[in-house]
Amino acid sequence: MSITSRNLVATSSHCPYCGLQCAMTITADSAAATPGDSARSATVEGRAFPTNRGGLCQKGWTSAELLRAPDRIVTPLVRRGDEFVETGWDEALDLIAGKIRAIQQQHGNDAIGVFGGGGLTNEKAYILGKFARVALRTSNIDYNGRWCMSSAAAAGIRSFGVDRGLPFPVSDLTRARAIMIYGGNVAETMPPFVGHLATAADAGGLIVVDPRRTATAARAEDGGGLHLQIKPGTDMALALGLAHIAITEGLIDRDYLDARTEGYDEYWPEVAQWLPERTERITGVPVSHMRRAVRILAASQRDDTGSYILTARGAEQHADGTDTVSAIIGLAMVLGLPGNRGSGYGCITGQGNGQGGREHGQKADQLPGYRKITDPAARAHVAAVWGIDADELPGPGKSAYELLDSLGQPGGVHALLVHGSNIALSAPRAGHIGERLEALDLLVVCDFVMSETAAMADVILPVLQWAEEEGTLTSLEGRVIRRRTAVVPPEGARGELVIWRGLAERLGQPAERFPVAPRAVFDELRRASAGGIADYSGVTYERLDAGEALHWPCPEQTAGAHPGTPRMFLDRFNTPTGRARFIAVGYRGPAESVDAAFPLIAITGRVLAQYQSGAQTRRVAELAQAAGEMFVQAHPDTAERCGLRNGDLAQLVSRRGTTRARVHCDETMRADTVFIPFHYPDAERANLITNPALDPTSRMPEFKVSAIRLENAT
Ligand SMILES: Nc1nc2c(c(=O)[nH]1)N[C@H]1C(S)=C(S)[C@@H](COP(=O)(O)OP(=O)(O)OC[C@H]3O[C@@H](n4cnc5c(=O)[nH]c(N)nc54)[C@H](O)[C@@H]3O)O[C@H]1N2
Numbered sequence: 110m111s112i113t114s115r116n117l118v119a120t121s122s123h124c125p126y127c128g129l130q131c132a133m134t135i136t137a138d139s140a141a142a143t144p145g146d147s148a149r150s151a152t153v154e155g156r157a158f159p160t161n162r163g164g165l166c167q168k169g170w171t172s173a174e175l176l177r178a179p180d181r182i183v184t185p186l187v188r189r190g191d192e193f194v195e196t197g198w199d200e201a202l203d204l205i206a207g208k209i210r211a212i213q214q215q216h217g218n219d220a221i222g223v224f225g226g227g228g229l230t231n232e233k234a235y236i237l238g239k240f241a242r243v244a245l246r247t248s249n250i251d252y253n254g255r256w257c258m259s260s261a262a263a264a265g266i267r268s269f270g271v272d273r274g275l276p277f278p279v280s281d282l283t284r285a286r287a288i289m290i291y292g293g294n295v296a297e298t299m300p301p302f303v304g305h306l307a308t309a310a311d312a313g314g315l316i317v318v319d320p321r322r323t324a325t326a327a328r329a330e331d332g333g334g335l336h337l338q339i340k341p342g343t344d345m346a347l348a349l350g351l352a353h354i355a356i357t358e359g360l361i362d363r364d365y366l367d368a369r370t371e372g373y374d375e376y377w378p379e380v381a382q383w384l385p386e387r388t389e390r391i392t393g394v395p396v397s398h399m400r401r402a403v404r405i406l407a408a409s410q411r412d413d414t415g416s417y418i419l420t421a422r423g424a425e426q427h428a429d430g431t432d433t434v435s436a437i438i439g440l441a442m443v444l445g446l447p448g449n450r451g452s453g454y455g456c457i458t459g460q461g462n463g464q465g466g467r468e469h470g471q472k473a474d475q476l477p478g479y480r481k482i483t484d485p486a487a488r489a490h491v492a493a494v495w496g497i498d499a500d501e502l503p504g505p506g507k508s509a510y511e512l513l514d515s516l517g518q519p520g521g522v523h524a525l526l527v528h529g530s531n532i533a534l535s536a537p538r539a540g541h542i543g544e545r546l547e548a549l550d551l552l553v554v555c556d557f558v559m560s561e562t563a564a565m566a567d568v569i570l571p572v573l574q575w576a577e578e579e580g581t582l583t584s585l586e587g588r589v590i591r592r593r594t595a596v597v598p599p600e601g602a603r604g605e606l607v608i609w610r611g612l613a614e615r616l617g618q619p620a621e622r623f624p625v626a627p628r629a630v631f632d633e634l635r636r637a638s639a640g641g642i643a644d645y646s647g648v649t650y651e652r653l654d655a656g657e658a659l660h661w662p663c664p665e666q667t668a669g670a671h672p673g674t675p676r677m678f679l680d681r682f683n684t685p686t687g688r689a690r691f692i693a694v695g696y697r698g699p700a701e702s703v704d705a706a707f708p709l710i711a712i713t714g715r716v717l718a719q720y721q722s723g724a725q726t727r728r729v730a731e732l733a734q735a736a737g738e739m740f741v742q743a744h745p746d747t748a749e750r751c752g753l754r755n756g757d758l759a760q761l762v763s764r765r766g767t768t769r770a771r772v773h774c775d776e777t778m779r780a781d782t783v784f785i786p787f788h789y790p791d792a793e794r795a796n797l798i799t800n801p802a803l804d805p806t807s808r809m810p811e812f813k814v815s816a817i818r819l820e821n822a823t
């Protein structure tokens with residue numbers, strides 16, 4: 110921290126939004142007359158850092174606006190009929206604790222649900238999991254990361270024995286001459302990431318698998334690379350077909366297969382069925398493109414100029430997402446990429462703390478350190494850190510959608526606490542989830558703005574936001590980074606660690622069991638994670654503040670400080686044998702097919718200027734202006750067949766519901782597919798039409814494929 114003028118203090122921190130966690134300097138008046146003046150004085154600028162190299166995207170450079178949102182909530186609010194009434198903190202917390210006790214007496218401990226978010230700091234994610242298991246004694250805690258990278262996480266664990274999104278630093282991509290991105294549009298979702306693709310793109314080695322010609326796909330084609338314009342929901346078939354080509358054309362790495370993998374003999378019979386012509390028929394990707402893609406990836410692995418395969422939500426958010434990622438990892442393995450110095454496979458994690466958020470226990474089946482809640486040794490270790498008996502720890506709870514689907518149902522959850530997610534908008538089949546939220550006896554939402562979910566709450570507790578408090582996050586490359594307080598927080602709002610202590614005390618817990626200082630929480634988290642898969646015990650605030658780049662695992666050791674692990678798997682994978690496992694998977698296709706009543710496929714995703722449910726970015730004037738209105742991107746012929754033209758108001762109708770959008774005609778779209786973003790509220794929610802069919806392993810919903818019809822809405 111340095112003083113740049115009388116009261117202006119420059120603080121090193123990171124962006125509030127996505128998992129790239131671009132570094133920024135926040136400059137603000139630290140001695141302003143009021144917190145409002147401090148927020149109004151705040152400005153941000155990009156700071157040199159390996160992932161963003163000084164750059165920020167439009168969301169990042171407008172993020173200071175969020176600190177002065179005009180409708181910022183700074184007083185606890187309690188519902189009285191259709192209105193919210195301001196109340197004191199003690200009254201609000203007493204009310205919540207009293208209702209929790211009454212509901213638990215009537216329906217049992219599991220009747221209380223907790224829903225977390227991948228934007229919470231590591232410290233908050235950790236205490237939220239502890240609060241649920243120890244103070245509420247409920248098994249029902251899960252979070253929005255279930256809807257984000259859970260399929261890639263499950264597939265990573267199956268093949269590598271561990272889930273770290275990118276098991277190598279982002280900057281390793283910078284030299285690579287071949288990079289395949291499966292279902293990711295980084296040009297809009299992580300703009301500074303595109304800089305790392307330049308070598309591959311310029312060498313004609315960027316390959317983008319996407320049903321749309323996105324800005325990322327256009328970058329690939331412009332450099333002489335490939336856009337594989339796949340039919341939605343067929344990524345598994347493509348991966349099996351590409352592996353078939355690699356194997357039959359002799360482009361596989363035999364030495365790597367022999368030395369570093371297992372399970373090939375069970376995997377090959379599945380791949381053997383995917384002759385190139387059949388793969389083309391199912392996926393719509395021409396055989397010539399497939400052959401070229403495999404040759405590009407194999408050549409760069411062979412001559413060691415760097416070959417990578419990356420997956421993102423387009424390939425993962427399906428009811429067969431885990432098996433799809435397993436098929437893609439299988440392709441990476443026949444090509445000899447994972448754990449190979451200079452090549453690799455990775456999943457591009459989405460949320461600010463999407464990686465750390467999935468390690469410290471806010472997932473239904475998990476304890477800190479990425480431990481399994483069903484593992485007796487893990488339970489004993491964590492219970493000892495928490496000062497309780499292992500038998501007191503609940504078992505695994507319901508996954509995110511299943512938890513929400515149970516709201517107000519017999520045997521389900523009757524009170525829900527929401528921390529860092531806007532589920533009324535972002536849950537699949539949102540119309541149904543809205544009804545379930547209304548059936549609750551108690552909905553408590555912690556937020557700093559009136560999100561669509563907060564607007565439905567019985568009690569809203571106003572919390573602090575990114576630049577008003579400190580903590581740590583773990584970015585998409587598994588690197589722990591520091592978030593620092595840069596502005597004076599508003600009076601009236603409270604940090605969540607303080608809120609959880611207040612509630613825990615009212616539920617009969619000793620106060621000291623719920624520390625409120627992030628640094629103290631982190632020290633406890635280190636102990637809880639020690640010896641686990643995601644071991645943070647060697648990471649300290651002091652080391653981070655000294656500028657060390659620490660990627661987990663980073664165990665505490667007696668002889669010298671552990672340097673962290675920027676690159677995993679170089680010698681062995683985390684499986685019992687140390688080898689990466691091939692997983693034999695069979696193609697099933699999307700959960701829902703098109704028919705005469707619902708003849709088109711709707712896919713969903715993101716645009717550059719909005720973040721997620723838009724709760725934050727719709728409040729930033731420049732972003733609202735850049736992407737203010739819900740739209741449906743469709744081929745002009747598709748629109749015309751539905752009686753629509755560019756600019757018309759359309760409705761998309763699925764078996765779950767209807768959503769409304771402005772038609773954007775685009776010649777590059779597939780005729781069988783339309784695209785809608787999911788950032789908009791009310792009648793324009795994309796999730797009114799989406800399918801909650803769940804992946805059997807990851808419990809990921811089928812966000813990316815819905816059968817719909819397109820109609821004129823005027
Ligand atoms: N601007 C912006 N940036 C963000 C976010 C945001 O909301 N806004 N959110 C952050 C988060 S949490 C996440 S998870 C990431 C997500 O980052 P991405 O995964 O890059 O984002 P999406 O737009 O959801 O999906 C990527 C692409 O998948 C394509 N797609 C749809 N269906 C299929 C399919 O069946 N197969 C294939 N191969 N592709 C398909 C879509 O056309 C889309 O272009 O972004 C992060 N960054």
Ligand SMILES: Nc1nc2c(c(=O)[nH]1)N[C@H]1C(S)=C(S)[C@@H](COP(=O)(O)OP(=O)(O)OC[C@H]3O[C@@H](n4cnc5c(=O)[nH]c(N)nc54)[C@H](O)[C@@H]3O)O[C@H]1N2
Binds near residue numbers: 557
């Ligand atoms: N159709 C469709 N649906 C999708 C997706 C898709 O691609 N298509 N993507 C899915 C994915 S990948 C994701 S990650 C989810 C994201 O969807 P959501 O979980 O709804 O994500 P956000 O909009 O980021 O919601 C975060 C909320 O928490 C608040 N908040 C921010 N920081 C804090 C904090 O520290 N504490 C508290 N208490 N609140 C905080 C914000 O103001 C905001 O209201 O959506 C999923 N839904």
Ligand code: SF4
Binds near residue numbers: 298299
């Ligand atoms: S790419 Fe992500 S982290 Fe970087 S400025 Fe944009 S939203 Fe923030």
Ligand SMILES: [Mo]
Binds near residue numbers: 256459
């Ligand atoms: Mo996400």
